[in-house]
Amino acid sequence: MADNTTDPAVRPNLYLTGFMGTGKSSIGRELSRTLKYRFIDSDRWIEKDVGMKIPQIFAEKGEAWFRECEKRFIQEGHPAEGCVVACGGGLVVPEGMIELVESRGVLVALFASVKTVLDRTSRNKNRPLLAVEDPEARIRELMAKRDPIYRKVDLAVSTDGRSFADVRDAVLRIYRAHCSGTPVSKEH
Ligand SMILES: Nc1ncnc2c1ncn2[C@@H]1O[C@H](COP(=O)(O)OP(=O)(O)OP(=O)(O)O)[C@@H](O)[C@H]1O
Ligand SMILES: O=C(O)C1=C[C@@H](O)[C@@H](O)[C@H](O)C1
Numbered sequence: 001m002a003d004n005t006t007d008p009a010v011r012p013n014l015y016l017t018g019f020m021g022t023g024k025s026s027i028g029r030e031l032s033r034t035l036k037y038r039f040i041d042s043d044r045w046i047e048k049d050v051g052m053k054i055p056q057i058f059a060e061k062g063e064a065w066f067r068e069c070e071k072r073f074i075q076e077g078h079p080a081e082g083c084v085v086a087c088g089g090g091l092v093v094p095e096g097m098i099e100l101v102e103s104r105g106v107l108v109a110l111f112a113s114v115k116t117v118l119d120r121t122s123r124n125k126n127r128p129l130l131a132v133e134d135p136e137a138r139i140r141e142l143m144a145k146r147d148p149i150y151r152k153v154d155l156a157v158s159t160d161g162r163s164f165a166d167v168r169d170a171v172l173r174i175y176r177a178h179c180s181g182t183p184v185s186k187e188h
């Protein structure tokens, strides 16, 4: 099987999407080491670009303004190849964003249950959308809205009960298969 990812001339960007806590940032970093690609996290890029942390951006500028920053990041904030990009959890939500990201490289969606997301996000207070009295109810409500959007992404990996290495290898397999033109079946 031809493997384009071993050809330095063909290194399409690998974008990770999915709900908060599915592991885009942590798995993305691991993937970038394995592929010897540059790792970029859209949340960190925006924080640096605007000079504010995410909670401050949401509080002072609002979510819609943040979504515009995410669009600008995809359009002009990173190299055209050789990158693993961990997208912010809501980056693909506005209409047209899945198509925009897919025009820049290979998009893979990570999935996890409400329980897993709650467990993985509860230790950390830097997600303004989950900084509410009942984060579980908020996750349920947001996930119900967003799940149909993430499911539009053709390449998908489930992360529930799987180790970092296992998820990393599953993403690598489908990225490489996709790059070499091999059909990939969905795994939600
Ligand atoms: N497969 C996994 N097994 C165990 N823990 C995991 C796994 N994937 C992620 N985690 C843990 O879950 C937490 C959230 O992961 P991470 O920050 O990578 O999520 P994210 O998808 O980037 O979230 P966000 O959309 O908010 O940026 C981290 O503490 C990470 O170590
Ligand atoms: O899912 C979301 O809407 C978000 C996820 C995070 O990565 C950050 O982009 C921010 O907290 C919003």
Ligand SMILES: [Mg+2]
Residues within 6 Å of the ligand: 024, 025, 026, 041, 043, 086, 087, 088
């Ligand atoms: Mg992240």
